[in-house]
Amino acid sequence: MDIELQIKQAVILAIREFYNHEANEKSIQIQETRKDFEGDFTLVVFPFLKISKKPLEATANELGDYLQKNITNVVDFNVIKGFLNLSISKTYWLDFLNKNYGKENYGIVAENKNPEKVMVEFSSPNTNKPLHLGHIRNILLGDSVSRILAANGKKVYKVNLVNDRGIHICKSMLAWQKWGNGNTPKNTGEKGDKLVGDYYIRFDREYKKQVEELVASGTDEKLAKDKAPLLIEAREMLLKWEAGDEGIRQLWSTMNGWVYAGFDVSYKKMGITFDKIYYESDTYKLGKKLVLDGLEKSALIKKDDGSVWADLSKQGLDEKILLRADGTSVYMTQDVGTAHQRFSEFDIDKHIYVVGNEQNYHFQVLKLVLKKLGFEWAEAIYHLSYGMVELPSGKMKSREGTVVDADDLVDEMLHAAREISKEQGKLENFSEVEVEKILETISLGALKFFILKVDPKKSMTFIPEDSIDFNGNTGPFVQYSYARIQSVFRKANEKNVVIPKKLSPDCEFNTKELQLLKTNYAFGDIVKEAGENLSPALIANYVYELAREYNQFYHELPILVEEKKDKRELRLFLSEMTGRTIKSAMRLLGIDVPPAM
RNA sequence: GGUCCAGUAGCUCAGUUGGAUAGAGCAACAGCCUUCUAAGCUGUAGGUCCCAGGUUCGAAUCCUGGCUGGAUCACCA
Numbered sequence: 001m002d003i004e005l006q007i008k009q010a011v012i013l014a015i016r017e018f019y020n021h022e023a024n025e026k027s028i029q030i031q032e033t034r035k036d037f038e039g040d041f042t043l044v045v046f047p048f049l050k051i052s053k054k055p056l057e058a059t060a061n062e063l064g065d066y067l068q069k070n071i072t073n074v075v076d077f078n079v080i081k082g083f084l085n086l087s088i089s090k091t092y093w094l095d096f097l098n099k100n101y102g103k104e105n106y107g108i109v110a111e112n113k114n115p116e117k118v119m120v121e122f123s124s125p126n127t128n129k130p131l132h133l134g135h136i137r138n139i140l141l142g143d144s145v146s147r148i149l150a151a152n153g154k155k156v157y158k159v160n161l162v163n164d165r166g167i168h169i170c171k172s173m174l175a176w177q178k179w180g181n182g183n184t185p186k187n188t189g190e191k192g193d194k195l196v197g198d199y200y201i202r203f204d205r206e207y208k209k210q211v212e213e214l215v216a217s218g219t220d221e222k223l224a225k226d227k228a229p230l231l232i233e234a235r236e237m238l239l240k241w242e243a244g245d246e247g248i249r250q251l252w253s254t255m256n257g258w259v260y261a262g263f264d265v266s267y268k269k270m271g272i273t274f275d276k277i278y279y280e281s282d283t284y285k286l287g288k289k290l291v292l293d294g295l296e297k298s299a300l301i302k303k304d305d306g307s308v309w310a311d312l313s314k315q316g317l318d319e320k321i322l323l324r325a326d327g328t329s330v331y332m333t334q335d336v337g338t339a340h341q342r343f344s345e346f347d348i349d350k351h352i353y354v355v356g357n358e359q360n361y362h363f364q365v366l367k368l369v370l371k372k373l374g375f376e377w378a379e380a381i382y383h384l385s386y387g388m389v390e391l392p393s394g395k396m397k398s399r400e401g402t403v404v405d406a407d408d409l410v411d412e413m414l415h416a417a418r419e420i421s422k423e424q425g426k427l428e429n430f431s432e433v434e435v436e437k438i439l440e441t442i443s444l445g446a447l448k449f450f451i452l453k454v455d456p457k458k459s460m461t462f463i464p465e466d467s468i469d470f471n472g473n474t475g476p477f478v479q480y481s482y483a484r485i486q487s488v489f490r491k492a493n494e495k496n497v498v499i500p501k502k503l504s505p506d507c508e509f510n511t512k513e514l515q516l517l518k519t520n521y522a523f524g525d526i527v528k529e530a531g532e533n534l535s536p537a538l539i540a541n542y543v544y545e546l547a548r549e550y551n552q553f554y555h556e557l558p559i560l561v562e563e564k565k566d567k568r569e570l571r572l573f574l575s576e577m578t579g580r581t582i583k584s585a586m587r588l589l590g591i592d593v594p595p596a597m
Numbered sequence: 598g599g600u601c602c603a604g605u606a607g608c609u610c611a612g613u614u615g616g617a618u619a620g621a622g623c624a625a626c627a628g629c630c631u632u633c634u635a636a637g638c639u640g641u642a643g644g645u646c647c648c649a650g651g652u653u654c655g656a657a658u659c660c661u662g663g664c665u666g667g668a669u670c671a672c673c674a
Binding site: 029031032034036037042044046047049050056080081082083126163165166167168280284307316317318321323324325326328330331334356357358359360361362364385387388390392395420421424426442453454455457458459460461463465466469470471472473474476477479480481483484487488490491492522525526529537538541542544545548551552554555556558559560 | 603674
């Protein structure tokens with residue numbers, strides 16, 4: 001049984017016996033002992049003083065005594081202030097090692113027989129411009145969260161909802177019609193999403209020019225923005241699209257096709273896949289029927305002009321429109337529809353939306369509307385909200401060209417990895433194919449780790465130089481530690497050192513070995529907790545700690561030199577455990593594992 | 598103005614849900630390559646945890662009030 005649980009139960013018994021009192025679980029706090037003190041686990045004694053009616057020292061000693069006598073694995077204790085530090089026997093830790101040694105995926109739960117089904121929606125790009133750094137944060141979070149959920153035994157569906165319709169697409173289409181000269185990705189060699197994005201920018205430029213001209217000729221600015229000829233044309237195009245105009249539809253699907261080809265390249269570069277891709281052009285009419293049903297049940301209200309609203313004033317919000325006066329639907333209506341469709345189609349138990357925090361209000365409302373409509377799964381939707389990615393120079397603005405393009409960024413990371421490796425002569429003994437593979441692994445690992453280590457809900461600053469740095473709290477450092485561990489085994493093998501299947505019971509630890517062991521011990525809990533909090537950052541920061549412990553440890557303790565046999569075996573054991581834990585953690589983050597360099 | 602989120606070292610970030618003397622990396626300084634990979638390790642320096650109250654054995658963490666920054670408050674998606 002888990003030692004922490006064992007201690008907890010013993011404490012309950014002790015309190016019942018000594019003080020004739022039923023302690024509630026929550027008052028019993030057991031934590032890992034801080035490094036500077038002796039012991040493995042610490043019981044906080046303060047909460048029991050009122051019950052024991054005895055001085056601090058006496059209470060702590062009494063409890064410590066009881067635990068030592070009643071739990072075989074508690075071999076010693078000491079009391080410092082209100083903290084009871086318990087030392088756990090070496091046998092317990094050895095058992096832990098021996099038990100988990102054979103597990104290839106230590107800390108990861110296999111898929112249950114009857115798993116909870118979770119859908120994760122992420123990426124969700126518009127088809128009028130290429131992916132940028134903001135999308136990268138979204139994509140990496142979505143991918144990583146999916147992996148963490150899967151590692152907790154859930155069945156995960158990764159889905160993408162492409163926003164392929166609307167006025168913004170029409171702007172790109174119109175600009176291409178006017179100034180495109182028949183350019184295609186094929187005849188220009190340009191990536192499709194970039195090509196289309198260029199025309200979106202072109203539209204904006206020409207549109208601004210028109211607005212300026214109108215203002216110069218005396219038109220009110222607000223009016224000018226609304227009445228610029230280009231915008232009117234784009235609106236007309238959208239109407240035609242909605243009416244199913246064949247020519248427009250043709251152009252639309254051609255240009256979107258270019259964009260998808262471009263996106264595929266970007267996703268592939270990042271190693272991202274989806275189980276299903278939804279298109280808004282297929283789903284934008286969904287939800288209308290559900291809203292009308294809700295109206296019938298009087299869950300919603302109809303105004304004089306015929307528009308339909310949800311009244312959320314009781315929940316502290318205002319009213320939200322769901323159907324316009326002309327009966328057409330809005331974004332919210334659509335989301336109600338797609339959610340309903342997904343819950344019935346996939347029979348999912350939970351739906352996670354990875355969407356930026358600018359939509360916090362939207363998802364708050366969505367949940368309330370679903371509840372109003374009477375769907376019992378309304379509580380099962382979760383908005384994984386994340387903050388913006390800013391640059392040292394400030395915010396990214398796509399129209400002002402200050403965005404960091406996703407492909408460019410990945411390429412730059414690769415370039416930096418190449419330069420640094422060349423400079424240090426790290427990859428001299430590898431073939432060209434191997435070198436390319438390693439560089440890709442490292443540069444992508446650096447990017448992913450840099451993004452994921454930050455708490456999702458916080459906005460973050462992306463510093464290009466720091467992201468490319470391979471020292472310190474970075475992906476390459478974690479990969480490096482793993483590679484070193486692999487190297488230990490390779491060298492051991494060369495020297496015919498056999499790694500035993502089981503450690504002998506008289507194997508001794510020193511403090512550093514114990515530290516590393518305890519860090520490994522925590523991994524399973526971290527995975528579980530990260531799943532509950534939907535936080536890859538937790539894993540990232542943890543695995544960095546582990547890699548650091550490892551590096552400090554092995555720096556001082558050569559393994560393969562002459563020393564007592566069981567000591568050597570213990571270290572090989574620890575290496576392998578640590579290696580597996582690091583590898584598992586990297587996989588949860590979506591970071592590739594490098595070979596032993 | 599209403600609502601939500603954030604504020605921790607010069608910079609970028611952790612801080613295990615209220616515990617012991619608040620931690621890393623970067624940048625600065627001083628060291629460590631015949632040992633397994635120096636993409637590393639050791640040390641020095643660096644803190645009003647935004648401010649003020651409150652809750653209690655105990656607060657970076659919880660509550661209240663302020664300050665600063667961000668998001669949002671569309672018949673856009």
